[in-house]
Amino acid sequence: MFNDEGCVVAVDCAVQAANEAARLNEQEDDPGDEPSYTWLPLCVDHEEQPGDTCEECPQD
Ligand SMILES: [Zn+2]
Incomplete structure (x- = not known):
């Protein structure tokens, strides 16, 4: 998960990440x-x- 400063939280599950982002935004x-x-x-x-x-x- 990212904000202006870059990666702030690393979680394994995309659903968990989405929930965490929503919670922090609130x-x-x-x-x-x-x-x-x-x-x-x-x-x-x-x-x-x-x-x-x-x-x-490497970027193609
Ligand atoms: Zn990489």
Whole structure:
């Protein structure tokens, strides 16, 4: 799961990640238009990188 600062929580289950993101967004004092927390599948090789845009993996 990611916010402006990058990876904040790593969980194994996508459902758990989505629930956690929703919970944290509800706690935001000033959520604004964009949710502060989002979740993405993580790279299988690099836990702190989103799977689809991993900066560590070679990009084709
Ligand atoms: Zn990677």
